[in-house]
Amino acid sequence: MMDGRIGAIREFLDNCAFSNVCILSYAAKFCSCLYKPFREVVGSRTMSQSVDKSTYQMDVANSREALLEARLDVDEGADIIMIKPGMFYLDVIAAASATFEVPVFAYQVGGEYAMIKAASANGWLDYSQCMYEALISMRRAGARAPVLLGEFVALCRKYIEDLALHTLHKETCIIIGSVEQKDAQPCEVIYLLSNGTVQTLMHIPKYLCDTQSCTTFRVNGLEAALLIEGNSEDVTISSGVDLLILMGQSIHGWPDVLSYCMKLSGKFGAQLAYVNLLGGYESQVFPGGSLVCDDAKVCLCALWSEEQNVMHPHVARNDIGEPPISEERDYQNLMLALRDYTHKNGFAGVTLGMSGGIDSALVAAIAADALGPQYVHTFMLRQDILLLQV
The missing domain is CATH 3.60.110.10 (Carbon-nitrogen hydrolase)
Incomplete structure (x- = not known):
């Protein structure tokens, strides 16, 4: 959002022998109404009302500007770019993910979370399912990871503790990965669940090379x-x-x-x-x-x-x-990828547009083998559309 900022930070870090330190760029911050709950919590709402934020935050209708600013930051040395807010700007996240080689982060802000929390408190939505869909939508759009806020990390911890109860008075234990905050940063963590307790085995900072190896x-x-x-x-x-x-x-x-x-x-x-x-x-x-x-x-x-x-x-x-020979390996991987994507997104099946050629036949065969024929639906594409595509 501020031209030259990333380049100056990168140059300073390199000159101080911190070339391996990654820079997360605040690349695109839209002038959104969704920041209001956060401003009320920190007490800055009254002060911020006197400032016209549209003079320096991005127009909510201008996705091109967001990509332009992200491009400038990447060219200056940004290792990761962030889009804020997240859920209302999935198109920008998807475009940035398709345009740039660096990871894209999504920032779920206070207003997004407050809507989900309020709706669940009134019994209109299921909190856990809605949070899952909100986060998976950003991941599906191309965000490598939403920026995790404290309550989300606490929710993950609660699920882990509930799962640990299934090991109480049993010989079976569970090793499972999750997320938690360490030194004010989100990081991956591996837990041991045994006899109803949760034990931290290992933290895995994703971008650090000094990860504990054993x-x-x-x-x-x-x-x-x-x-x-x-x-x-x-x-x-x-x-x-x-x-x-x-x-x-x-x-x-x-x-x-x-x-x-x-x-x-x-x-x-x-x-x-x-x-x-x-x-x-x-x-x-x-x-x-x-x-x-x-x-x-x-x-x-x-x-x-x-x-x-x-x-x-x-x-x-x-x-x-x-x-397995390469042809079998490739076919099995295609089936596994389709099945995993379909099930993780909660889809009941797939619908395929068929042209009648060998490529259509192969796609239909992969889908039928991966999901079962009863979950694959097809329709023939109009011939005039096919001619236009050719």
Whole structure:
């Protein structure tokens, strides 16, 4: 919003040997009525009424200016750009995300939150579902992450504590990721839920390279160590660990990491559980493909499988099959991406516009295999429209 500001900050940081420090640019702030609840809380409403904010904040009807200001900030060295407010400006978030290579943040302001809170207090809307839809709409528009406010983080914590109650007086424990505020900054966090309690295992600042690479904990008589793939090369673990848990991020699953996991298990003399993500995250698709192994034996989980079950793995000598050929891998990833996107957005199915060509047939086959034929609906596009497209 202020030309030259990002460039001056970037130059100062670089000159002081802080080249690795990222800059979040306040790129687009619209002159919105949604700031009023916040101004009342901080007591600035009376003072702000005497100032015409339209002289320096952006016209709510001018998305082009927002993209222009964002472009200037990116050219000056901004690592992240922010759009404020969020929910009323999804078109700007989407355009910025499609235009720039840097992450786009959305700022959900007081008025947006107050509307949801007031409506839920009057019984008009379900608070949890409405908050979820509001945040997922910004994520769907292209925001890498909405800027999280205190009450949202507190809500996440409440859900974690409620989930932990399901482990009370049980031998089963849960390792789960969430968000919390640390040093006044939102960060990812990994929790251990055991016997009704919540224990913080690890914080993961997304843009810092000094992330703690390993943490050990004791649960149900076992000494376990939690590691993150990519940060486990030179990790030091005390002797006596019974189980290594490696949080995976492979886009190919066990075929990528099998030999490494068995080597790591042998290095520390402990069984290893490699837990890989299943589904879409940001611009990538992860196929699952977790495993449990020691240095000589392995138990593999299926790639792309979404079946949920409780397993008691016993590693055994297996003949490891060949990784899937590229054509099968690509087809399975397309099915997984479509299924994950459809289910996470709560869609009942998909509707496809068909031209009658081989590309239409392939898209229909992917959708039917991913969702089931009963959830795929089609219609033939008009021939005059198809001719115009050609």
